[in-house]
Amino acid sequence: MPQPKPTSIDLAVIGGSGLYNFPGLQHAERHTVDTPYGAASGDIVVGDFAGKRVAFLARHGESHNLPPHRVNYRANLWALHKLGAQRVIGVNAVGGIRADMGPRVIVVPDQVIDYTHGRYTSFCDADGAEVKHIDFSEPYTESLRRDVLAAAGRANVAVINGGCYGATQGPRLETRAEIARMKRDGCDLVGMTGMPEAALARELELAYACLALVANFAAGCGDEAEISIEEIFAHLAAATANVPPIIEALLK
Ligand code: HPA
DSSP: OOOOOOOOOSEEEEEOTTOSSOTTOEEEEEEOOOOTTOOOSSOEEEEEETTEEEEEEETTTTTTOOOGGGOOHHHHHHHHHHHTOOEEEEEEEEEEOSTTOOTTOEEEOOEEEEOOOSSOOOGGGSTTOOOOOOOOSSOSOHHHHHHHHHHHHHTTOOOEEOOEEEEOOOSSOOOHHHHHHHHHHTOSEEESSSTTHHHHHHHTTOEEEEEEEEEEEOTTTSSOSSOOHHHHHHHHHHHHTTHHHHHHHHHO
16 A cells, blocks of 8 residues: 655544544545554545645544544554644543533543553553653643634634543443542543543644543433433534534634
8 A cells, every 4th residue: 555645734633432534524535554553543534624634533443443442542643643734633522520511512621631551652662662751731732722712712612611631441431439539630521532642642743632522421420320322422413513613613
């Protein structure tokens, strides 16, 4: 398979649960990118959107075949970087912990706590790789976060500015006790895919921000005794409809 040359990509979008292709992407070409870390979640689809070049990658695969702990985060970020992306928006389904972060709310978080384990968290994990320490005090690129917030405003989509994303291992949802602990730790949201993606983006010096789509109240935070997976996907579908307008405004 011939390897792609870096192209000018204005923005890359990594779609999470419920976002497996990017609606409105025109003249799309598919790129299968080889990486030193193995295969990415799938082809990267590059096309025109709002007059700009947008790259799209479905984090879980286009048929949602990869659970969060088996996503090859390193290959995904490397492939986007190799194609020439410099700015990445990670779209992530989350559970809401904070009372104002209920289903269908969109949050642009500003902090992360990582509870995942057993994932490759750094490009330094490879044999012979140079050891590189990154500053991660602010895990998201503040200028991109601000641009996303402003774009949401122009697109008339309500979003919450800031919040702490707690990244759990999945694929199961959490217990009430785990969520109670995360709340005490200061988490406002819980999701399974925010890390190590954000840290790997920083290692590659990519600008990275997260659009967190709330699918449900996290365990013990809502009225229901159980969380319905069907309802999660229904809320996600509704929240996901707001992503293209935000991205369109971001590109203008
Ligand atoms: N927990 C973890 N990840 C999630 C949740 C949740 O409640 N909802 C959507 N993604």
